[in-house]
Amino acid sequence: MLIWIVTLFLGLVAYSVYTTIQNYEYWRKRGIPGPRPMLFVGQIWRIGRMGFGQFDLHYIKKFGRVFGYYDQKPALLVADPGMLKEILVKDFSVFVNRRDFDLQGPIMNLGLFSLRDHQWKNVRTVIGPAFSSGKMRQMEALIVDCCKTMDGHLEKTVEKGEELNFEGFFKAISMDVICSTFFGTKVDSQNNSDNELIKNGKQVFEVSATNPAFLIAFLAPRLIPIAKWMGIQMSPKRPLNFLISTMKDILHMRRTSGQVRRDFLQLMVKALNENETCKPQAHSKSSTRFANDQVSEEDENGPDVLSDVLTSTEVPAQSGGNRHAQLTNRTLTLDEVLAQSIIFFIGGFETTAATLTFMAYHLATHPDIQERLRKEIEQVIGLDGEPTYDLIAQIPYLDQCINETLRMHPPATRTERECREEWTYANLRLDKGTIISIPIYAIQHDPEYWPEPDRFNPDRFSEENKHKIVPFTFLPFGQGPRNCVGMRFAIYEIKMVIVSILKRYRMVSTSRTVMPVTQDVGLAIPKNPLWLNVERLR
Numbered sequence: 305m306l307i308w309i310v311t312l313f314l315g316l317v318a319y320s321v322y323t324t325i326q327n328y329e330y331w332r333k334r335g336i337p338g339p340r341p342m343l344f345v346g347q348i349w350r351i352g353r354m355g356f357g358q359f360d361l362h363y364i365k366k367f368g369r370v371f372g373y374y375d376q377k378p379a380l381l382v383a384d385p386g387m388l389k390e391i392l393v394k395d396f397s398v399f400v401n402r403r404d405f406d407l408q409g410p411i412m413n414l415g416l417f418s419l420r421d422h423q424w425k426n427v428r429t430v431i432g433p434a435f436s437s438g439k440m441r442q443m444e445a446l447i448v449d450c451c452k453t454m455d456g457h458l459e460k461t462v463e464k465g466e467e468l469n470f471e472g473f474f475k476a477i478s479m480d481v482i483c484s485t486f487f488g489t490k491v492d493s494q495n496n497s498d499n500e501l502i503k504n505g506k507q508v509f510e511v512s513a514t515n516p517a518f519l520i521a522f523l524a525p526r527l528i529p530i531a532k533w534m535g536i537q538m539s540p541k542r543p544l545n546f547l548i549s550t551m552k553d554i555l556h557m558r559r560t561s562g563q564v565r566r567d568f569l570q571l572m573v574k575a576l577n578e579n580e581t582c583k584p585q586a587h588s589k590s591s592t593r594f595a596n597d598q599v600s601e602e603d604e605n606g607p608d609v610l611s612d613v614l615t616s617t618e619v620p621a622q623s624g625g626n627r628h629a630q631l632t633n634r635t636l637t638l639d640e641v642l643a644q645s646i647i648f649f650i651g652g653f654e655t656t657a658a659t660l661t662f663m664a665y666h667l668a669t670h671p672d673i674q675e676r677l678r679k680e681i682e683q684v685i686g687l688d689g690e691p692t693y694d695l696i697a698q699i700p701y702l703d704q705c706i707n708e709t710l711r712m713h714p715p716a717t718r719t720e721r722e723c724r725e726e727w728t729y730a731n732l733r734l735d736k737g738t739i740i741s742i743p744i745y746a747i748q749h750d751p752e753y754w755p756e757p758d759r760f761n762p763d764r765f766s767e768e769n770k771h772k773i774v775p776f777t778f779l780p781f782g783q784g785p786r787n788c789v790g791m792r793f794a795i796y797e798i799k800m801v802i803v804s805i806l807k808r809y810r811m812v813s814t815s816r817t818v819m820p821v822t823q824d825v826g827l828a829i830p831k832n833p834l835w836l837n838v839e840r841l842r
């Protein structure tokens with residue numbers, strides 16, 4: 305067995321060195337600069353040492369904002385705002401897709417993130433309206449409920465006089481919000497780390513760099529069909545299967561009972577094709593527990609907030625940048641529904657928790673900024689008032705602080721597009737299949753667009769200054785028709801959580817607060833726990 309593993313590994317390394325040299329030649333012949341071939345291991349070591357963000361910045365400094373990039377397909381790194389506008393918006397029809405990993409597993413391949421062409425457009429058309437401001441507003445009660453649970457934990461921390469690990473704390477809140485709004489299930493993650501949904505949900509994220517599917521997708525994409533045949537997939541199977549069976553149970557319960565709850569799951573019930581069955585599995589341990597949790601939350605008399613989504617929806621056409629309306633009336637298959645629920649889980653958990661953690665760090669280490677933000681919050685909401693969707697939209701400094709956090713720490717360091725057909729920009733001709741790598745972190749730390757990029761300065765986004773921001777240099781949620789579908793929801797959640805905290809507490813750094821905050825290598829998430837003190841205001 306060992307000999308097979310070693311042979312496979314050496315084969316992969318040899319193959320990747322060969323393709324790297326090929327790709328270098330590919331760009332050299334076109335006169336595009338780029339790093340010279342070096343042993344692939346050397347490149348991995350560099351990324352491991354610097355992280356993707358610093359790695360990109362290093363090469364942009366050396367080769368400029370457009371350069372041929374090492375990858376297993378011809379790849380071009382583009383940090384030039386003018387060219388990005390063409391790729392992400394104007395010529396979107398050429399750049400609809402991301403790279404085809406095809407190793408997500410049979411259901412996850414149907415997730416919005418991986419879907420391609422018309423299948424992507426169809427699912428996005430059905431799902432997109434669930435994130436409208438009207439729908440967000442109607443989910444308020446669920447988020448307020450999670451914030452109250454959070455407040456209870458903060459109260460206890462203050463009483464005990466303990467420091468709090470905000471990184472773990474925000475992960476728990478983020479999990480509570482996702483379980484409530486996407487899985488229709490109320491959990492208190494802070495106190496119930498043994499909860500099966502929480503445990504399995506966390507495990508689905510744990511895609512390590514040594515995962516065979518991950519290695520094959522990046523090092524040897526031509527081996528993907530063999531890997532698929534061998535049943536190799538990206539997400540760990542056991543927790544994924546648990547989430548899928550839980551989802552099926554909840555969907556079945558919703559459909560058969562006719563109950564309506566003001567959450568995203570209700571959209572899924574509506575979107576599900578009438579002919580699809582989602583009967584609970586005989587061995588599913590989860591069915592009774594989650595079904596019961598959910599019944600207690602039902603709102604039989606309330607209007608079905610998502611019911612209009614499928615009947616008549618205005619869809620912006622994606623081709624050639626010409627936006628015209630067209631009518632759709634589509635349903636999703638059960639597998640499509642399951643894939644979206646899980647992709648929301650994956651897309652929404654770590655990203656939002658990381659943003660909250662970095663923001664808490666900057667507020668605690670910049671007491672003047674924290675005070676100014678608290679004053680603005682009090683002016684809009686009042687000393688005894690509660691945050692609502694409409695009120696939190698009236699605090700510009702809150703937006704400024706969130707934007708500056710996302711500029712410095714975009715949870716997605718990069719995003720990408722794949723060129724669907726031959727495409728020309730200025731003197732550059734790209735072949736079909738070329739990968740465009742968009743270095744979000746590096747662009748947002750480019751000193752030409754963002755002077756003193758490592759300084760936390762929310763005033764960059766103030767009314768007086770925001771006209772200075774060069775379009776397509778602030779991309780924490782991507783841009784264009786394939787940007788982050790959960791953006792509005794993420795910002796809403798972050799605002800509600802921060803306002804709920806600042807209304808009653810002050811966050812203060814301690815001797816255990818690691819300064820400056822450290823970031824993980826891949827995703828821009830905090831590397832270490834963030835220890836802070838919380839003080840009650842009144």
Ligand code: HEM
Binds near residue numbers: 651653656789
């Ligand atoms: C601070 C929080 C978040 C950040 C910074 C973030 C960032 C991103 C980025 C950069 C992309 C790629 C966009 C592109 O390629 O142009 C993306 C895509 C996506 N995000 Fe988020 N995200 C966040 C929260 C969420 C949440 C809460 C959800 C789920 C509700 C979510 C679901 C998705 C999905 C499904 C996609 C794929 C969209 C598509 O391909 O059509 N994200 N996100």
